[in-house]
Amino acid sequence: MIRNFRFTSFLSAAKPLTSFACSSSPARHPPQFTSSASTPLRITPPKTPLFLRTPSHAAPLSEVLKWQDWAKDLASSVKNSSTKSEDSLDSILLLRELKWLTEDSITDDITRRELGGEKSVKLRASLEELYELWRERIVNRRPFQYVVGCEHWRDMVLCVEEGVLIPRPETELIVDLVEEVVRRDDWFRRGVWADLGTGSGAIAIGVGRVLGGCGRVIATDVSPVAVAVAGNNVGRYELQGMIEIREGSWFEPLKELEGKLVGLVSNPPYIPSDDIPGLQAEVGRHEPHLALDGGVDGTDSLFHLCDGASRMLTSGGFFAFETNGDKQSKMIVDYMNSDLKNIFSDVKIVSDFAGIGRFVTGFRL
Amino acid sequence: MMSSLMINRSRSRCVLLWKTHGLKITSIFSHSFADSVSASSDSTRSFKTTSSGFQSRIFSNFAFPGTNLTRQLSTEAVVPVASTCDGLTVERIIANQWPILDENESDWKSHAAAIAQSIQVIKRRLQWKKLLVRVRMLSVELNKPHLWDDPTHAGKISREHGSLTGKMKGVMTFERELLEHIDMLKLAKEENDSELESETMSALMEMRRVSKEKELEALLSAENDHCSCYIEVQAGAGGTESNDWALMVMDMYKSWAQRRKFSVTVVDEMPGEMAGIKRATIKVNGEYAYGYAKAEVGVHRLVRISPFDSGKRRHTSFAAVAVIPILGDGSTRVQINDSDLRIERFRSGGAGGQHANTTDSAVRIIHIPTGITATCQNERSQHMNKASAMAVLQSRLDQLEMARQTAMNAQHTQSLTEISWGNQIRTYVLHPYRMVKDLRTNYEVSDPDSVLEGDLDGFILSFLSSSLDKGDDEH
Ligand SMILES: C[S@@+](CC[C@H](N)C(=O)[O-])C[C@H]1O[C@@H](n2cnc3c(N)ncnc32)[C@H](O)[C@@H]1O
Numbered sequence: 029m030i031r032n033f034r035f036t037s038f039l040s041a042a043k044p045l046t047s048f049a050c051s052s053s054p055a056r057h058p059p060q061f062t063s064s065a066s067t068p069l070r071i072t073p074p075k076t077p078l079f080l081r082t083p084s085h086a087a088p089l090s091e092v093l094k095w096q097d098w099a100k101d102l103a104s105s106v107k108n109s110s111t112k113s114e115d116s117l118d119s120i121l122l123l124r125e126l127k128w129l130t131e132d133s134i135t136d137d138i139t140r141r142e143l144g145g146e147k148s149v150k151l152r153a154s155l156e157e158l159y160e161l162w163r164e165r166i167v168n169r170r171p172f173q174y175v176v177g178c179e180h181w182r183d184m185v186l187c188v189e190e191g192v193l194i195p196r197p198e199t200e201l202i203v204d205l206v207e208e209v210v211r212r213d214d215w216f217r218r219g220v221w222a223d224l225g226t227g228s229g230a231i232a233i234g235v236g237r238v239l240g241g242c243g244r245v246i247a248t249d250v251s252p253v254a255v256a257v258a259g260n261n262v263g264r265y266e267l268q269g270m271i272e273i274r275e276g277s278w279f280e281p282l283k284e285l286e287g288k289l290v291g292l293v294s295n296p297p298y299i300p301s302d303d304i305p306g307l308q309a310e311v312g313r314h315e316p317h318l319a320l321d322g323g324v325d326g327t328d329s330l331f332h333l334c335d336g337a338s339r340m341l342t343s344g345g346f347f348a349f350e351t352n353g354d355k356q357s358k359m360i361v362d363y364m365n366s367d368l369k370n371i372f373s374d375v376k377i378v379s380d381f382a383g384i385g386r387f388v389t390g391f392r393l
Numbered sequence: 394m395m396s397s398l399m400i401n402r403s404r405s406r407c408v409l410l411w412k413t414h415g416l417k418i419t420s421i422f423s424h425s426f427a428d429s430v431s432a433s434s435d436s437t438r439s440f441k442t443t444s445s446g447f448q449s450r451i452f453s454n455f456a457f458p459g460t461n462l463t464r465q466l467s468t469e470a471v472v473p474v475a476s477t478c479d480g481l482t483v484e485r486i487i488a489n490q491w492p493i494l495d496e497n498e499s500d501w502k503s504h505a506a507a508i509a510q511s512i513q514v515i516k517r518r519l520q521w522k523k524l525l526v527r528v529r530m531l532s533v534e535l536n537k538p539h540l541w542d543d544p545t546h547a548g549k550i551s552r553e554h555g556s557l558t559g560k561m562k563g564v565m566t567f568e569r570e571l572l573e574h575i576d577m578l579k580l581a582k583e584e585n586d587s588e589l590e591s592e593t594m595s596a597l598m599e600m601r602r603v604s605k606e607k608e609l610e611a612l613l614s615a616e617n618d619h620c621s622c623y624i625e626v627q628a629g630a631g632g633t634e635s636n637d638w639a640l641m642v643m644d645m646y647k648s649w650a651q652r653r654k655f656s657v658t659v660v661d662e663m664p665g666e667m668a669g670i671k672r673a674t675i676k677v678n679g680e681y682a683y684g685y686a687k688a689e690v691g692v693h694r695l696v697r698i699s700p701f702d703s704g705k706r707r708h709t710s711f712a713a714v715a716v717i718p719i720l721g722d723g724s725t726r727v728q729i730n731d732s733d734l735r736i737e738r739f740r741s742g743g744a745g746g747q748h749a750n751t752t753d754s755a756v757r758i759i760h761i762p763t764g765i766t767a768t769c770q771n772e773r774s775q776h777m778n779k780a781s782a783m784a785v786l787q788s789r790l791d792q793l794e795m796a797r798q799t800a801m802n803a804q805h806t807q808s809l810t811e812i813s814w815g816n817q818i819r820t821y822v823l824h825p826y827r828m829v830k831d832l833r834t835n836y837e838v839s840d841p842d843s844v845l846e847g848d849l850d851g852f853i854l855s856f857l858s859s860s861l862d863k864g865d866d867e868h
Contacts, residue, residue, distance in 0.1 A: 120664060121753050128752075128773060171750045180773030183780075197738075197754040197775035198746050299747055310750040320747050352746060381756055381775070382741035 074260040075189045077177025079132040083150040092138055092149045099126050099162045106166065115308045117166065125165070125172045132176045133158060169309035179228070184237075186228045186261050191253030193319035195230035198350065198380045199295050203234035205348045205378065205389055206293065210238055216346065219290025223247040224278050224333065227319060229258030229271070231293050236267045243290075245271045248281050251318055278329070279336045289340045295350040296329035298322040326352050330360055338371045341392035348378075354385040361388055475569040477576045483509045483568050496601060501578050504597040508571050511601075511608035512564065517861045518611035519560055528557050567607075571600065609681075612857040617718040617795075618684030623660065623788060627672045627809050629692070629711030634702075636665030638695045638710035641845060643673050646689070646714075648847030655679035660781055661768045668701070672809075674785065676719075683718040688856040689849070690716050691818030698824045707824060711817075715809040717788045727790040735759040736779065739770060758782045765789050819852070821845070834859045 103122035130138070133152045153161070164170040173179040173194040179186050181195045182203060188194050210216045217239050223232035226247035236245045247262075249255050255275045262271045274281035282289075299320045304312065311320070322328055330349060337347045351357045357377040364375045375390035476482045486509040493510070494503040531554040534540065540547045574597050581590035613619070624646050628639035650657045661674040677686060692713050699708040720726055738745075739755030755770030756779045767786035769778040789808065821841050822828045829844045829852075830837045836855040838844055844852070 118753075121751070124771070125752050172752050173750075180777065182774055182776040193747070194750060196746055196749070200774070200776050295747075297747070303748070307748060308750060311748065315750070350746065353744065380745065381736050381738040382745050383737070384745060386746065 074187060074257050075177055077132070077185075077187050078129075078152050079176065079178060079185070080187075081152040083135045083152050085151040085154045086148045087151060087155045089138060089147045089149050091155060092134065092151070095155055095158055096126070096130065096138075098159070099129075102162065102166050117169075122166070126162070129158075129162070129172075129176055132178075169313060171310040171314055174314060181230050182234055184230075184233060184265065186230055186233070187257060187264070188228050189253075189257060190314065191251065191316055192257045193227045193254075193315055195228055196295075198382075198386055199231065200234070201378070201380060202231050202293050202295065202348050202350060202387065203238060205387065206235050206291065206346075207238045209291070209346050215344070216290050217242045219243055219342070219345075220285060220288060221245045221291040221293065222282060222285070222289050222340070224292070224294040224336075225249055225296045225319070225329070226258050226273065227251075227254050227295075229261040229273070231295060232258065232271050232273075233261060233265055233267060235291070235293060236262075236271045237265070239270070241270065243270070246274060246282060246285070247271060248274045248276055248278065250275070250277045251316065253316075254319075278332060279340055282340065286340055288342055290342060290345045292333075292337050292341055292345065292347040293349070294329075294333055296322065296333060298326045298330060298350070298352040298356060300324065300326040300352075322352070325356075327356055327359060330356065331363065334360060334364060334368060337392065338368055343392055345392040346389070347372075347392070348387055348389045350387055351385075357385040357388050364388075364390065475565065475572050477572045478579075481572065481575060483512055483571065487513060496598060499594055501575065501594065501597055504594075504601045505571065505575060507601050508597075508604045511604035512568060512571070514608045514858050514861065515564060515604075515611045517858070518614065519564070521564075524557060524561060528554065528561060531557065567604070571597075574600065612854065612861070613681050613684035615684065617720060617724075618687075619681055620683040620718040620720060621655075621676070621678045622683035622686050622719055623674050623676055623717040623785060624686055624689070625672070625674045625715045625717070625809050626670070627713045627715075628665065628670065629713065629814060631708075631710055633665060633667040633669065634699055634708050635710040635712065636667070636669030636671055637701065638669070638693075639671070639673070639712040640665075640669035641695070642693055642712045642714065643670060643675065645845050645847055645849070646677075646686075647675065649849045650675075650677045650679075650682070650847075652847050653679065653682075653685070655682050659771045660785060661770060683716065684857075685850075685853050686716045687718075688853040689714050689818075690812070691816050692812065692814055694817050694820045696820065696822045696824065711814060713809055713812045713814070715812060717785075717792050717808075719784070719788050720791050724791075726787060727794050729760070729787065729790065733761050735761060738775075739768060754778055756782055758786050760786060760790060763790065763793065765793065831856065 100123065103126055104119050106117040106119050106122065135150045135152070138149060151158070161175050165172060165175050171194055173188050174190055177187060177189060179188050179194050181197075182200050186195060206216075206221075221235055221239070221243060223229075223235065223245060224247075226232050226249045229247060232245045232247035236243075239245070247258060249258065252275060255273050259273045262268055262273065297318065297320050299307070299322055301321055301324055303326075304317060304321055306312070307320070322330070330351060333349055341347060349360065351360060354377075361375050361377060364372050371393060372390045373393050375388065377385040378387040378389055380386035474482055474484075486505050489502075489506070491502040491506040493507045494500055496504075496507075531550055534550050535547075535554055540550070574593055578590060578593045578597070581587075581593055624643075626639050626643045626646070628635040647657050656678040658676045658678075659673065660676050661672075663671045663673065665671050692711055695708075695710045695712075697708060697710075698705055702708060735758070737757045737759070739757050740753060743749055752773070753770070754772075754775035755768060756775060757766055757768045758779070759766045765786065767782040767789060769782035769785065772778040772781055792808065818833055819829065819831045821844070822830075823841055827841050828837060828839055829841050831852050834852075834855045836852055838851065
């Protein structure tokens, strides 16, 4: 009994540790972690997002509406109090988030039309928890995706939690780029792909679905939380047979595949270290710095990936990397065209929907 | 399904009649046969079979060229009008203006009036008078001695004749059935046969349900009527006042759609600064959503004491409504080249990527050659927003192409940008009196609240049936 109890309390104490353990400043050289597969760092299983929980709670409709009104008021109040800076909440977006939070946590339709205040409403979280979650969202600036435990990304719903980067909308395009290449040439469909620094597994699962059951994807991450969450997401899309998650630093867990990959994709940490303290609260205070901090000018991991790509890709293989934008993309292209001359072809910059040169793509000669 | 219902019913009725009324049956049937289409003995026989339940098969036989039956029938010159024993006809029923009560009220006059009304709409949709003329012309043609010397031509004539007589007979059988039910009911009353009476009453009720269905089918038989659609609402000038009205109009459509059991998703919504919406697009999914909703295209005007005006003055606000059909996979859709598209993040700015955490992934797609744009911001991923905006764009381009091809300047194909603010279709007055009036049909309701809560079908159906008349006049 006592052991059990201590173990539990150790768990809850350890949770913030896992989230922030990796926020140390990054190495100046390509970060190399040794594979930690042997040490079970990960203690807690992945959390269940709100929308997947069983609706085991109930509350009278009037109480639920009261919560909703309170949440709306709280969302609307931010408009006036916040400055116009980039790092501020927007009440219109918050109201939409509230709608989604409601959708994720309440099974019944609670449109006011059918008022009957004492009607019991089934909930996936207790009303107290809902109050707490919304307070965290607004007061603590906890990202909405951590609040509900999932992020809608492409046509998927991925589980996310503290310790794993919330996949960004821009990154969806990497899967489009892969889809284009695969559509042009079936050869890509049958080979082995790698997604390095897979985080929630977003890109790996997206690519896996594009390959449509023929090829294989190996996804790596050095963060045990990411490995667990990605594994869980892969399972949710029933791609265990096709996507393999390996814990370890960049190419390290892929040694046997040297020169064999037909595709390599990655969204590595690329924010310059000096920018980290000034990040938007949701990002800087809540997302793992290990997933964000890219070293002095943000390119540490990117250059490491370029070097690796030359070794790991087979002739004709494709790569796509996400970068911090125009400047970093140019640096990568220049590097590939000079230091790695005659190794790659068709190296080019692809813009995201905001017009920022977000991706570098090319082929191994 | 329709015909099988009728068959079952007439069969059971015959049996019943035979059992309960013995010989009387002859008099009733002979009466209705006297009224029926053809004078020739051949087709009288065919109608006897009809009454025992084989009408649909017989009708489809009319399409066969050269059969005796066709020849015989094509000699008919005048179409006789069906009536009851005491001379009641469908036209008389309508002229009597019996009040139409709820379906559950056991009042035969109400049922009869409702059915007659549906028959009238169906006839208008068929352009009845012209149909009869055409059938007569085709009959003359079919009787020409050397018709079959040119088999292609003959086949064409014969097929058209077959199809038109089929439609004609369908309606006439329906009329006759109504009148037979009425006869039967009177008979049952005379004979104090309560069993027969209730049986006939439920047959009438069933017929009323079927005729309503047929009427709707007739009203909603234009090319894309069966499609789902987008409904777009845009606030007129006047800021908060109009924005609030636009929101009320949008809510009205959401509730209307809900009542009709259509599913609704908000695709795009641009909120007003203080209240309401500047503009919004919803997707309405369901059979015939477009056919109904297209009746709403145009400008809606509101007169009320403004809740935003501290001086409590009367305000007039406007909202424009456009409706776009979502063509099915079967129809030809405009081919969109990827290279003609520019896709933009809706509210971009800032470094993006790993720097930013936002739940806002709205995109705008611009079709460069036409300048047409579409936006979606209500999905939870950028990918889905893009897909949804693409679908809107596709439908907008399809509609543009439809309008171009048919050069039809039909009002319901107008996009929001084309709708002139002068084109008012309906006025909603909340003050100094209360009323909603459609300026196209003069259909009027004195309870604006019910309308704003989505009770729109009266307006929609009266507009749709008035458009049928217009079609009849034009040709
Ligand atoms: C920007 S996140 C991208 C996550 C995910 N691919 C996505 O796009 O949402 C970068 C990821 O790289 C991982 N990472 C950081 N250093 C790494 C290393 N040395 N080896 C492997 N992965 C690493 C982080 O744990 C994080 O999951």
